[in-house]
Amino acid sequence: QKEVEQDPGPLSVPEGAIVSLNCTYSNSAFQYFMWYRQYSRKGPELLMYTYSSGNKEDGRFTAQVDKSSKYISLFIRDSQPSDSATYLCAMTLSGGYNKLIFGAGTRLAVHP
Amino acid sequence: DGGITQSPKYLFRKEGQNVTLSCEQNLNHDAMYWYRQDPGQGLRLIYYSQIVNDFQKGDIAEGYSVSREKKESFPLTVTSAQKNPTAFYLCASRRLVQDSSNEKLFFGSGTQLSVL
Numbered sequence: 363q364k365e366v367e368q369d370p371g372p373l374s375v376p377e378g379a380i381v382s383l384n385c386t387y388s389n390s391a392f393q394y395f396m397w398y399r400q401y402s403r404k405g406p407e408l409l410m411y412t413y414s415s416g417n418k419e420d421g422r423f424t425a426q427v428d429k430s431s432k433y434i435s436l437f438i439r440d441s442q443p444s445d446s447a448t449y450l451c452a453m454t455l456s457g458g459y460n461k462l463i464f465g466a467g468t469r470l471a472v473h474p
Numbered sequence: 475d476g477g478i479t480q481s482p483k484y485l486f487r488k489e490g491q492n493v494t495l496s497c498e499q500n501l502n503h504d505a506m507y508w509y510r511q512d513p514g515q516g517l518r519l520i521y522y523s524q525i526v527n528d529f530q531k532g533d534i535a536e537g538y539s540v541s542r543e544k545k546e547s548f549p550l551t552v553t554s555a556q557k558n559p560t561a562f563y564l565c566a567s568r569r570l571v572q573d574s575s576n577e578k579l580f581f582g583s584g585t586q587l588s589v590l
Contacts, residue, residue, distance in 0.1 A: 461532075466516035
């Protein structure tokens with residue numbers, strides 16, 4: 363079993379839809395949770411960064427962490443064609459020297 | 475502008491050839507990382523370095539080598555021992571702190587390596 367599971371998709375939605383992307387994980391010690399957005403043949407860019415449980419909102423994006431269920435989500439409201447990309451979740455233990463563990467990435471297509 | 479620069483963007487390798495991918499950062503980050511990305515498999519860690527002149531194997535180090543002679547530079551060599559080198563290679567870096575916080579990881583724009 364992988365430490366981090368993420369449905370690879372592809373996920374296809376119409377413009378304006380609410381998108382829900384999810385990851386589950388097995389290590390209850392993970393404390394930091396991230397979402398990266400990666401356009402085709404580009405490097406991933408950090409989208410959301412949260413510590414421990416709870417919600418974080420940034421514009422159209424909301425990240426949720428449920429540590430009791432070992433489940434994290436990224437919601438995209440009013441999705442746009444420019445949101446079409448692969449979204450990678452990542453997580454790590456507390457402490458600056460720990461490596462990040464990545465999900466496989468979910469490919470999202472938002473069509474006009 | 476501060477950032478991570480990877481070169482070349484595209485690279486082709488012939489049978490039995492070693493090739494080197496360049497990664498330079500001007501963010502004054504302590505740690506640097508090399509990841510390999512294959513379709514549908516996410517990012518797999520090849521090597522990482524937390525300090526100059528020291529580096530550690532990641533999950534898939536076989537067939538690869540690195541050096542860290544300068545803080546700014548972390549080149550990756552794909553050797554002829556790597557039998558399936560075709561992939562998208564990503565370099566990343568971040569600051570390291572000794573407290574319980576966790577600094578963010580930043581990526582370069584990647585190098586696509588293909589076999590001729």
